[in-house]
Every structure is written in C-alpha cells, then in structure tokens.
Amino acid sequence: MFAKIRSVCRTLTNRARFEHELDDEMRVHIEARADDLLRSGAAKSREEAKRRARMEFGSVEARQDEVRESRGISWFEDVGQDLRFGARVLRKSPGFTIVAVLTLALGIGANTAIFSVVYGVLLRPLPYPQSGRVAQITLSYKGEPDYPGFTAREFEFWKQHDEPFAYLAASHGLGFNLTGGSESLRVRALRVSSHYFDVLGVQPALGRNFSPEEDSPSGPNVVILGYGLWQSHFGGESQLVGKNISLNGTPYTVVGIMPKGFQSISPADLWTTIAQANRTAGSGTNYRLIGRLKDGVTSAQVDAYFGIASPIFLQQFRTNLIGTKARPYVKFHATTLLDVVGHTYRAPLLALFGSIAFVLLIACVNVANLLLARSATRSREIAVRTALGAARARIARQLIAESLQLALIGGVLGLVLARWGLNVMLGLAPADLPRAQEITLDQWALAFSVAASAICGIVFGIAPALRGSKTDLNESLKENVGRATSGTERQRMRGALAAAEIALSVVLLAGASLLIATFTNLLRVNPGFELQRMLSVEIWPTGDELPTTAAMTNFNRNLILRIEQIPGVQAAAIVVGGTPLEQGGNEYFTFADPKQQGVSADYREITPEYFRALSVPVLQGRPFGDSDSANSRNVAIVNEEMAREYFANGGAVGRHVKLEGTIDLEIVGVVGNVRSFLGEPAPPTVFIPDAQSDIGGTKAFLAWFPASVLVRTAQDPLSLSKDVENAIRRTDSAVPLGHIQSLEETFSTSLAFEKFVMTLMSTFAGLALVLAAVGIYGVMAYSVAQRTHEIGIRVALGAGRADVWRMVIGRGMMLTGAGIAAGTLGAWGLTRFLAEELYEVKPSDPVAFAVAAGGLGAVALLACCVPAWKAMRVDPLVALRHE
Amino acid sequence: MNEPAQLLPGTLDMLILKAVSLGPLHGYGVLLRIEQITRGALLTEQGALYPALHRLEHQGLLQSEWGTSENNRRAKFYKLTLAGRRRLREETESWSRLSTAIRSALSSKPQES
Numbered sequence: 001m002f003a004k005i006r007s008v009c010r011t012l013t014n015r016a017r018f019e020h021e022l023d024d025e026m027r028v029h030i031e032a033r034a035d036d037l038l039r040s041g042a043a044k045s046r047e048e049a050k051r052r053a054r055m056e057f058g059s060v061e062a063r064q065d066e067v068r069e070s071r072g073i074s075w076f077e078d079v080g081q082d083l084r085f086g087a088r089v090l091r092k093s094p095g096f097t098i099v100a101v102l103t104l105a106l107g108i109g110a111n112t113a114i115f116s117v118v119y120g121v122l123l124r125p126l127p128y129p130q131s132g133r134v135a136q137i138t139l140s141y142k143g144e145p146d147y148p149g150f151t152a153r154e155f156e157f158w159k160q161h162d163e164p165f166a167y168l169a170a171s172h173g174l175g176f177n178l179t180g181g182s183e184s185l186r187v188r189a190l191r192v193s194s195h196y197f198d199v200l201g202v203q204p205a206l207g208r209n210f211s212p213e214e215d216s217p218s219g220p221n222v223v224i225l226g227y228g229l230w231q232s233h234f235g236g237e238s239q240l241v242g243k244n245i246s247l248n249g250t251p252y253t254v255v256g257i258m259p260k261g262f263q264s265i266s267p268a269d270l271w272t273t274i275a276q277a278n279r280t281a282g283s284g285t286n287y288r289l290i291g292r293l294k295d296g297v298t299s300a301q302v303d304a305y306f307g308i309a310s311p312i313f314l315q316q317f318r319t320n321l322i323g324t325k326a327r328p329y330v331k332f333h334a335t336t337l338l339d340v341v342g343h344t345y346r347a348p349l350l351a352l353f354g355s356i357a358f359v360l361l362i363a364c365v366n367v368a369n370l371l372l373a374r375s376a377t378r379s380r381e382i383a384v385r386t387a388l389g390a391a392r393a394r395i396a397r398q399l400i401a402e403s404l405q406l407a408l409i410g411g412v413l414g415l416v417l418a419r420w421g422l423n424v425m426l427g428l429a430p431a432d433l434p435r436a437q438e439i440t441l442d443q444w445a446l447a448f449s450v451a452a453s454a455i456c457g458i459v460f461g462i463a464p465a466l467r468g469s470k471t472d473l474n475e476s477l478k479e480n481v482g483r484a485t486s487g488t489e490r491q492r493m494r495g496a497l498a499a500a501e502i503a504l505s506v507v508l509l510a511g512a513s514l515l516i517a518t519f520t521n522l523l524r525v526n527p528g529f530e531l532q533r534m535l536s537v538e539i540w541p542t543g544d545e546l547p548t549t550a551a552m553t554n555f556n557r558n559l560i561l562r563i564e565q566i567p568g569v570q571a572a573a574i575v576v577g578g579t580p581l582e583q584g585g586n587e588y589f590t591f592a593d594p595k596q597q598g599v600s601a602d603y604r605e606i607t608p609e610y611f612r613a614l615s616v617p618v619l620q621g622r623p624f625g626d627s628d629s630a631n632s633r634n635v636a637i638v639n640e641e642m643a644r645e646y647f648a649n650g651g652a653v654g655r656h657v658k659l660e661g662t663i664d665l666e667i668v669g670v671v672g673n674v675r676s677f678l679g680e681p682a683p684p685t686v687f688i689p690d691a692q693s694d695i696g697g698t699k700a701f702l703a704w705f706p707a708s709v710l711v712r713t714a715q716d717p718l719s720l721s722k723d724v725e726n727a728i729r730r731t732d733s734a735v736p737l738g739h740i741q742s743l744e745e746t747f748s749t750s751l752a753f754e755k756f757v758m759t760l761m762s763t764f765a766g767l768a769l770v771l772a773a774v775g776i777y778g779v780m781a782y783s784v785a786q787r788t789h790e791i792g793i794r795v796a797l798g799a800g801r802a803d804v805w806r807m808v809i810g811r812g813m814m815l816t817g818a819g820i821a822a823g824t825l826g827a828w829g830l831t832r833f834l835a836e837e838l839y840e841v842k843p844s845d846p847v848a849f850a851v852a853a854g855g856l857g858a859v860a861l862l863a864c865c866v867p868a869w870k871a872m873r874v875d876p877l878v879a880l881r882h883e
Numbered sequence: 884m885n886e887p888a889q890l891l892p893g894t895l896d897m898l899i900l901k902a903v904s905l906g907p908l909h910g911y912g913v914l915l916r917i918e919q920i921t922r923g924a925l926l927t928e929q930g931a932l933y934p935a936l937h938r939l940e941h942q943g944l945l946q947s948e949w950g951t952s953e954n955n956r957r958a959k960f961y962k963l964t965l966a967g968r969r970r971l972r973e974e975t976e977s978w979s980r981l982s983t984a985i986r987s988a989l990s991s992k993p994q995e996s
Contacts (some may be wrong), residue, residue, distance in 0.1 A: 007941045021949075025910055025959045026933065028952070033929070035954065048981040058928030065933035071941050 001100035008072045008366055022067060025837050026060050033057070047194050048799060078394075083400035088618055089402060096123050096374060097346060097406070100367045104410025104456060105773075106767065107363030109417025112441070112449040114356045114760075117429075119448075120439035122342040127261070129201035130292075135302070136265075137289040142329040148340070149285030151278065155193070157316055158289060161309045164302045165291035169196035170274055172286040173702035177542050177736055179234065180246035186706075186736040187229060188542045189247075190268035197224075199292045200264070204256030207241035214255075217272040222273060223247070224256040229269040248271075248542050252571055256346075265290065265337060290337070299334060306332035307539045313778045347836050349758045354833070355764045358504045360456065362771045365501045366458035369775055372494050373782050375464045396465040403461025404454065411453030415441070417450065428759055430752030463493060476668055494779050495811075497508060499819035501775040502856060505768040506823025507830055509852035512765035514834055515758040517841040517848055528674035528682060530615035531743050535717035536579055537724055538706035538738025544613055545734060549630060549695045555732060556607050556690055562727040563711055568720055571613035571712040574690065576605040577701050579708040580614065580674045580743070581750050585701050588657045589686060591646065598661075601642060602676065602685040605693040607703070611637075614711045621653040621669030628689040635689065636665035642684035643670045657686065663694075679839045707736045718744045756839060769859055772819075777863040780812045784867040791871055792879025808871045810863030813857075820853045827852065895935050897978070900963065903945060909958035910936060944970050951964060957979040 011018050015372050031052035034046070043049035057063075068077075078772035090097045125131050137158070149157070155170045155672045162168040171192045178185040194215035197203060204224055214222050214496060223245065225234070244251040252272065264271065266288070276289070293302065339346075375382075382395055394708045417440055429436055447509065563572040574743050578584020587603040590596070608624040610616075619640060628635050636657060652667045665688065673682035690698075709728065713720050721740045728735060741749075745797050748755075784791070791804055831843040902908060902916035914932055938944040944967035952958040963971070 004941060004943070007943070024957070026930070028909065028927065028956050028958045029911045029914075030935075031956065032952070032954070032958075056929050058930040060930065063928075063930035063933050067937040070934050265885035381968065 004072065008076075011071050011248075022064055026057070026063070029645070030054055039758070048354055050830045064434070064448075067624065070526075074762055076455060078397075079401065080363045082398050083405065085398065086402035086405050090405060090561045093374070094121060096342050096370060100370055101410045101413060102495060103363045103366050103771065104407055104453070105413035105417055107455065108407075108411050108414030108449055108452050110767070111356050111360050111452055112414060112418035112445050113421035113425055114353050114440055115448045116418070116441055116445045117425060118353050118446055119442075120436070121345050121434055122338065123351060124435070124438075124444075126264075126265075126337050126341065128337075130335055133293045134199060134337050135291055135293065136337065136340045137291065139210075140331050140333070143245060146287050146333060146335070147285075149811065150287040150289055150333075150729070151285050152274075152287060153286075154313075154317060155287050155289065158315060163292065163313070164293055164297045164305050166294045167195040167198040168289065168291040169193045169194055169199045170287040171264070171266065172274065172288060173268065174275065175540065176247040176270075176703075177249075177540055177734075178245065178247060179249055179734065184734050184736050185233065186738060187247075187269040188267060188273050190266055191274040192264075192271050192275045192528040196264075196271070196290075197258075199290050201292065202259065202262050206238070207254070207256030209256060210273050213721050215275045217275050219273060219275060221247075221250060221252040221276070222255045223252040224258060224271045225254060225256050226269050227260045227620070230257050249302075249545075265340065291334075293334075299784055302334045306334070345433065345753075346571035346834070349843050350832050351511070351837070352757065352760055352764075354830075355761060357506055358508055359764050359767050359771070360452065361459075361511070362501050362504050362768050364456050364460040365497050365504075366771050366778070367403075367406065367456075367777045368463050369494050369497050370780055371399075371460065371464035372490060372497070373778065374584070375490070377659050400461045403464070404457035406458075407453040407457030408450075410456070414453070415446070415449055418445065419832070426759065428509050428756050430489050430756055431749070432755075433753075463497070491783060493590050498772075498776045498779040499815045499822065501772040502816055502819025503823035503826060505765070505772040506820055506852050506856055507827040508761075508765040508768045509828045509855055510824075510827035510831055511834055512758075512762045513848035513851045514831055514838055514841055514843065515754075518837065518839045519751070519754055519758045519844065521840045522678050525678050527581060527678065528616060528672050530712075531747055533713045533715070533717050534614070535709075535711040535713060535720060535740070536723060536743055536746060537709040537711070537721070537728065537740045539709060539728060540702060540706055540736045540738065541732065542702040543698065545732060547695070549691065549693055552693075552695060552698060553630075553691045559709065559728060559731045560607060560609065562731055563709070563724055566723045566727065568833040569711055570714055571609055573610040573613040573710050574607045575610060575710065576690070576693070576698055576705070576707045577603055578676065578705050579710070579746065581676065581678065581746050583676055585705055586683075587686070588660055592656050592658075596646075598672035599642075599646065599684055602683045603701075604687050605686065605690045605698060606687050607690050610687070610710070612708050615712075616674055617672040619670045619672060620651055621667070623669060623671075624687075624689040629691045631702050632692075634663060634665045634692050635668045637669040637671055637687040638667055639671055639682060639685040639687075640673050641682050642686065645684055659688075681756075709744075754837070756841075769856065772856065773859045773863040774811060776815065776860050777866065779815070780808060780864050780867040781870070783811070784808060787871075788874055788879050791874045792876040795857050795874060796876040796880065804871050804874070805868050808868035809861070809864050810862065812868070816857060816860040816864075819860075820856060823856075824849055894930070896939060897971070897974045898965055899935055899961075900944065900974070901931070901938060903961050903963050904968065904971055907948075907950075907960040907962040909950075909952055909960050911958075912952075913961065939967070943967075 003731045029052045030050070033056060034043070034049040037043040037049040037052055038046060043052055103343075111268065126134075130132060136148060137150075138146045139150075141834040158170075159170060169192060171190050173190050175190070176187050176189050192210070194212045196208045197209050203209060207224070210222060210224070214220060225240070230236060230240065240254050241256065243253065244253055245429070246252070256270075285391070293325075302477045310332055314330055338345070356481060366872055385395060386392070388521075422439070422441060426436060427441060543550065546555055560572045563569055584602055584604065586600050588598055607622070608626060608628070611618055611623050618637075620643075621637070624637065638647075638657075639653055646652075647667075652670050655667050656666065657665050665686075671687070674685070675682050709724065711717065711720065711724055718741075725737065725740065728737065734779050796802065827849060830842055835843045898917050898921065899913055902913050902920065905916065908916060910932055913936070913967060914929055926941070936945065940947055945961045946964050947959050947961050949957060951961045
C-alpha cells in the first residue's frame, strides 16, 4: 500500500519526466530489437529491421496508456479533466454560478462563524497541560440538581479521600481592595489551597507556589500575583517577590508571580491561601473542588470510588449546613473543566448551531434545485455523451466534480463572510461569554468550513448526479427542451426539494418566534421598582478605615447627605449584598416556631431611604427610619414573597425571624418583590437597616458583592455620574469605585444573552425565509417556463386567465402547504430543545407556530405570484409559435 | 516444426520476476531472458511486457534505475526488491504444487473397482 502511494506520488510530481522516460524505454526496446534482427540476418536492411521490430512491439500508444493505468495515474487525470470541464461549464453560465456560490457562501460562512463560537466556548481545551485530566467535583442530593459547592469541613473530608487524584484543591472567589498607593484598587482574588496550581499543572514564573504550611489556619498572609496585575500595577518589578503588598489594609507577602497568559478557572488578579478563609468570610458552601486524575485512572474508576466515598461522607455530614435538613442521599460527580466553564451556554449555543445547520441545508437544497433545473437543459448534452460511450459512473462523477467546485468556491467566499460575521456576532455577544476574547477563525474553523463545503458539494450534487446519469437516451435526444412533455419526474423531485426547504424554514421561524416571544415577555416583566432615571455606582468600602458598624453607618450617612445636595438628585440610598437585577448574597433564617423549616433567603443591608429611592412600594408596616439604630430593637423588613410563603395566616408585621439561628429580628414592614433575575420570580428576601448590621457579616458580603449607591435623578442619570463620583471621593478618597451605570443599562445587560440568542436566531430564520422564497420561486418560474406551450394550448382552448392563475398558484400552494405541514411537525419535535431558553411561552406555543406557518405561507404566496402573473400573460399565439 | 507455445495467462508477471531474479535487466533483456528460460515461448506483442513491468514496479516488487546497456544505449534496468523475491518464492511454490497436482491428475489411470 505504502509503496503504491509513494509510486503514484513520485509519478505525479514529475509527470513530464515520467512520460519522457516511458518514451525512451520503449524506443530503446525497438532499436535493440532492430539491431538483433539485422545481426541475425532476419532482416535485410536497417529499414526493414526497424519496421519489423515496431510490428513485433505492437501499439506504443496503447501500451503507454496501459502503463499509465497500471501506475494509478489515470484516475487522477480523469479527475483533473472533470474539474477542468466543470470549471468551463460554470464559467459558461455565470448567472447560475453566482447565485449558487453566494447561497453557499452565506450558508457556509454563517456556519463557520457559529462553529468558531461553539468551538471557542464549549470545545477548545483549556490552556492547562492535559486539561482533560482535571475535573471539578460536584454533588447532588436526592432530587436536587448538581451543585458544585462544599464547605471547608467537607474539603477536609475530601483531603482524606483523594485516592483517584494526583492532586486535589479547593478555591473560592472574593475581592480585595489593593491599598497602599494614592488610590486603592479593587482586585479579583481567589483563595486557593496549596495544590491548586499543581492541579492546573502551571507553576509560578517567578518565586514559588504556596507551601502546605502557609495554607494552614495560622499561616502567614501570602499572595501570588497574576502577570497582568504585576505588569499594570507594579510595573513588572522583578524584586517584588518577597516584598509586602497591602490588601484591605493588611500586609501580604508576595511569594510568586504567575506566567503571562495564565488564568485560573474563575478569573482572578491574584491568589491567596484558603485555610485562613474563615477569618474573613462565612463558612458557607463556597468551596469549589478540582482534582487532577492520577495517570491511568479512568472516569469509571472515579465513579466507583465516589460510590464508596459517598456513604462515608453522609455519615460525617448527616445534615445540611445549618443542621436542619437531613441528607438521605448524596451522589458525587466528576465534571470536566470544559463542562464547568461552558455549562450555561451549552444548550443555547448548540441550539444556534443546529439552527444554522438548517440554514446550510436549505442553501444546499436551493443549489440542488438550481442544478436540477440546469440538468434539465443539459440532459441533451449528457445524452450525447452517453451515446458516445461515456459510462454512467463517469458522468455522475463529472456532475459531482462540478458541484464540489461550486461548494469549494462557496466555502472560500464563506470564510470571508465568516470573518465578518464572527466580528458582528462577537460584537453582539454578552460580556460574560466565557473565553470570548480568544475566539478566532483558527485552523479548526478552516477545517470545519472545508469539511462543510465538501459535504455540501456531495449533498446537493447527489440528486442532480443521480438524475443526470440516469438520463434516458431515447427520451432526451427526442425531447425538445421547452416542449409540452417535460421530465415529470424531475419536476416532482424539484417540488419535493422546495417543500423540504419550506419545512426547514418553518422550524427555524417557529424557533425564532418563540425566542422573540420570550424576549418581549422579559421586556414586559415588572422588575418591582422604577427603572428610569436611576444611577447605580458600585463602591467597595472594605478598608481599614471602616472597622465598625458605626463607622460604616457614618460613612453611609455622610455620603447620602453629600449626594442629596447635588442638583437634580431626588433620593439616594446604599445597599450591601446586591443591586436589583443582579445576583446577591443570602443568609439562613429560622422562625419563632422551632419546628418550622428554616429558609435560605436573600439578604440586604440598606440605608433607610432605599425603598423610597427605588420606588418599591411598602405594602404593610413601615420602612426603616433613623430611629432604627444600633441601640434600638433589631428590626427587619421582608418582601411580599417571604411574607406570603412563611407568614400566610395573618400579616408578617410583628412576627419574628432569627438570623443565622441566633439574632432575633422583629418584622416591621412588608415591601413589594424586586427581581434578581428578570426571568425568575423574586426570591424570599430579608432587609435589615445598615445601622444594625454586624460589621463582620458586612465585610464578608463586601468580599463578594459591592455596596451600591443608588441615586434617583430628575434627568438623565448618567449626566450626574461625575458629581456622584466626586461626592464619594470627598467622603472617602480611598474607596475604590466599580461600575457606574444606569439601572436601565443593568436591565439590558441582564438580558444580553437572551438578546444575543434571539437576534441570531431571528437572523437565521430570516435567511431561511429568503432562501426558501427563492427556492419556491425558482421551482414555479421554471415550471411555468417549461409549460409555456401547454398553457398556450389551454388558453387557446378557452381557459381563462383566472384558471391559469389558479393552476400556478394552486401548485405552488400545494408544495407550500406540504412543506408547512411537515415543518410544523418537525418544529413540534425540535423546539423542545429551546425549552430552557424560553420564558412564559411553551415550546409548542400555537401562536408562535401559527406565526411561522402564516409568515412562510405569505412569503411563498408572494414568491408564486410572479410566475403566476407571467403564466397569465402567456399569449397563445406566441406560445404555439414557440415550436 | 513446433508452433511456439503461447504464454499461459497470468504467468507473465511470474516469468518477469524469475527473469529479473537472475540479474538486473532492461525491458528488451527481460524479453530475451524469458524466451531463453521458456525455450521460445512467445509474447504475442512485445509491448505487453511494459504494462507488466510498470505494474510490478508500482506494486513494489521491482525497482528500476537508468544505466547503460551492452551496446551503449541508455536503458532502464529492473531488479528484484526483497518483496519481489518473496513473491517469486511464493509463486514458484504454488506453481509447483499446482503442476504436480495437474500432472498426477493427467497421469492417473482408471481404476477397477
């Protein structure tokens, strides 16, 4: 086999020399034979000897052909000939070629662009050595979804049960104020256990990794810096290792600097040890566990080990964190890092990928239809070639070569479109799309588009090739193109293809209408507060300067007074624990009745003006006031959801809840629900006045969530952002600022992904619609052109214009109807894959389906009108003279 | 005078391998050697030798090299590769088995029962 490939390659790479040598070889033979004949006396003269030698040799040409064939060259030569011939045919009908190539380029380009996104987000290996061997440990309790969080104590358990892993590590994210300079800077941090970087397989470029001694509760404050922060904030100073930096006002010793380009799974600017976590942060299930599998350990072995470990785990951790809920069952899973990173985007991206594949399929069908139409006009040419002895396989190959060429030209143009499309798409993509900056048209995208083109070429080439090679000699040679008897089978095939296009388009349109319905439903959601004219400024008041609740409250009061003095400000408030429309923190609450099940509720520390500033209605009781101070009775306000769920009989006002099972709070008011996620109902929420908060808890929250200054303005909120920023600076120059945006911007950011998916899906559906319209127009126009003669006869025999109109429209609508019926069935089966992305609309929503079917019907009707109108204007005299 | 025997179909490849196994030969030399070792069996067309030679080379059983012939012509010489030598041995064995079988079949006498 190998020898043969080598031999073919050698011959093909030096074709001219091969031919030359072949000539020489045979010439030498004939000359030597002539010499022998002359010498032996069998020939009298040199002339005669040569003639006889040539006769004995036989046909040189025929033998050379045989040699070429035995060398395996002829197949390649035939293909070359097919390609050249194909190119000539395509050049000869530029209109057809341009339409076909553009259609394909659109399909292949869009597919390549989406593929790049899918590959970049879901498939591309993470930049760690053998990243496929790194897994995150998740757990699920009976009947609950997979959850990745463990407590510090549960991590201790895993350290004793780490057999399948070469290294096991925990991490949890937080933020610090990097202080010490003139201004402090908010940085993202990750607390990690000592083997975290071993799990990822990356070591610091400068300095060293954390030691196990450093990662202990009494260990020193040490930090490893990311390359980016080291460069941007410390100017890449090489002597920084061993020196101290200040985080939240506390000195930390720099022990290492990570290499350029390194990033942990949760992005961070610096890393510190996890064992000291309970000094600052709560002991919730905030630990994420990752492990690098030992060499040779399979996932089945990991599962088996987890099966053994889970009952031991249950024995040690019988109840949940607060100790109120028994755990009857737990199952562990090892989730690959890629799944961890891409998890939330997998379903919608795959749905988009599937949809764009449909568009490509429609494009292929369109081109197949064009080719079929052409194969009708070419059937005489093919028949002539068959008559002259071309084999059926050879003609089929010729047609496939033509379609492959079309597809490849389409593919190249598609790559150009993909480049442009990808940029547009990334412009639309939400900011939190993982690894979006690294998405490019790389060699995988290239390979994808080549493969897609080749498959397309074969897919849309097959039907015409089969059809073309089956040409009935007698029929085709007799049949005059344009005569009444035109290939009915071909017409039927084209009709079926057009109907298939319509079916595919219906599926996409149904999907798009569902997503549009979802988006408009989300836009219509009442978030529970007044969105307009509201400015939100994130601040991180976590430094040394505010060590007590009193100091923090004082800061809040001063800041609000300053902001309220800005002209145009109507109200201002501060909240710790999460802004509306963003994820926030929660705490565990129990009730006066010890038998009542506790609740993990959202938790916010607010200044008294909060509800007034946001225009959240106070439904019962009262809002907080300045009288709710550190010295007065502890109070709380709950939202409607909490009141409804836990204080059903009689109002919540006057009842009590216990924070973390200890601090007793009296409920003094009930307020309207405010959503954290637009698509989800508001969770039960408890508010407490900032003056009564525990500074330890506040600081813990501020490690994860910023405090937000919310300002209600009389005009465009962003026009006041400078003034508000100055007010904050004057109150405390060291407090770092985060995002400054209007809540309307927060609102649209929260819908960014839904908008992304909806926009793409609608674009795809639009493309599909146009392609399907072109498809059905093509079929009808062609059929009318073919039947001009027949229509002429009908009109001559007395058929009215209306009859002709009805005949053409009737056939078009029959195809459309069949397509719509099939498409509706298909959509009914396929839209369920969108279920996760939908909001307040069912995957089988009849309105969305009706819109899809109706829209397509209308467009198809329009597309049929042009040919029908042409048919109506057929002049019987002209048509009959057409002969 | 005896009519020269025609080559059995399928035997040309084997004869070429055999001819070349005795030493490198150019095309015409192969023809002469075959005539010699088969005591005059004929190729109907001498040209038929070349597709066979190229096929064997393509299969890696022969390899070729340009050299100078006995009367100073530049000619392409074929020689056996290792794979060719192995193939020749196999073919020789199977042929001798076959011819033994045929000989015994033809020489068998009807047996009385």
